[in-house]
Amino acid sequence: MIEFDRVTKSYTRRGAGRAGSVDALQEVSLSIGESEIFGVVGESGSGKSTLLRMVNALEMPSYGAVTVNGVNLASLRPAARRAQRRRIGMVFQQFNLLANKTVVANVGLPLSLHQRRGGFCTRVGGSDAPASGTADRAREMLDFVNMGAHASKHPAQLSGGEKQRVAIARALVNEPDILLCDEPTSSLDSQHTDEVMATLLRVREEMGTSILLVSHELEVIRGACDRAAILESGRLTGIAEIAQLQAREKFDSYSERARKYLEGGQE
Template sequence: MKSINIEHVTGDALNVKSPGVISMIKIKGVSKEFKQKKIKIQALRAVSMEIRRLEFFGIVGASGSGKSTLLKLINGLDDLTAGEILIDGDSLKDINKKERRRKIQTIGMIFQQFNLLQNLTVRQNVGLPLKVQGKKNPQKVKEMLAFVGMEEHINNYPSQLSGGQKQRVAIARALTTAPSILLCDEPTSALDEHNGHEVMKLLKKTQEEFGTTIVFVSHELELIKQWCNRAAILEEGRLLAIVDVSKNQVVNSETSYYQKAMDYLT
């Protein structure tokens, strides 16, 4: 029997406090319910976890497990049905609209489909978050494009770029406002293995150079194992475990996604 370091599993009496560790994101009993054609869908069920500052944290689960929903809730893209999310100690529901906006603007996000505006150049796309915040900093845009190695494509349009290049531009865009947290929603799943690896290296470099906390959502266990410090395993909206990711090789495979994840990651 393998010895597994499981920090906590979901439950009503879950203690999300980890003494001595500075928490960046606290998720307390978060539930999310959708209505689709009058049918209620429970996307998340009382999920609690804590993501530490400067961590490369993975959220893993099969399709429909609620991992992307959780990411959207952290970024305020969607409203909670129950529970609370604290960003750097502040609850998003206790603060006024202006403060909430300011708080969410400290979170960067990259998407599976890159979400670049097709009619804007690379320069304009990267400068978009600054424009939304009423700032103008062409130098910062150039710096971020140099950071992701895309400065020579500054005047190109997204349709002139490859998938990997588009994701690099999306990363540069997310970094222009110097976010303390970077949420990554399956950023490599639309890319081939080589480009996916390059994007992951870039995310690691971001974490190391800018001190950004990375929250990385994926269904690919290999990526979580290779890049993350810890990972949360979700299944059907429930948090099953948060594990310290070990770099050991695993040969065994089990039938359920949870078993496979536990075996593989720990």
């Protein structure tokens, strides 16, 4: 489904010649299968996010090719590239929700931008309620991530984990084949991390979506992924086959988790 063939990405420092170039990725080759959760790990500056952004052509290779569903996005004209991107969802570290829109409006926004199932009506009396078809699909996705009860709230009224689940719903609203996740749990506590990761596992199990998960948190990668690429200074140093772990104990609240851990139980 996703193929990197000897991909190199080079940047040139402003005012520098060829000697001033920096390789963010060097000769990276790997394949990601259908319905696979594939991790990418590495220290800061190892090229993780650059690799991720090449899958939806936010970055283009300097050399080599990235093929998604048999298509090299770099070879497409802009309109065709946008159509391909509709099949790829993106979840960001900092949620990227619009503060002045409700939760349901945030989730439905991609449908409006892609002119699917209607769009957003203009504000009337301060309202930004989505058109009925868009709202139905947005609420369906909010129910899927267990956030349906929060549809009329604004992002400021949500916790970090709730915001990230809304962001996942927004990424799924166009029914993508691939979901890209850039450090989706790095700003969350352990309880909310578990909730977000459980949501991503449901995405794969119930929708068959392929997930590319970038994280510096080894525990997150090991708990969710089938395989993981290890990057160091822009080079692929290996692909780990991840051993299946016993499921972590689930907690209904942070206080329950903290008490169990502090009184001598295992987190």
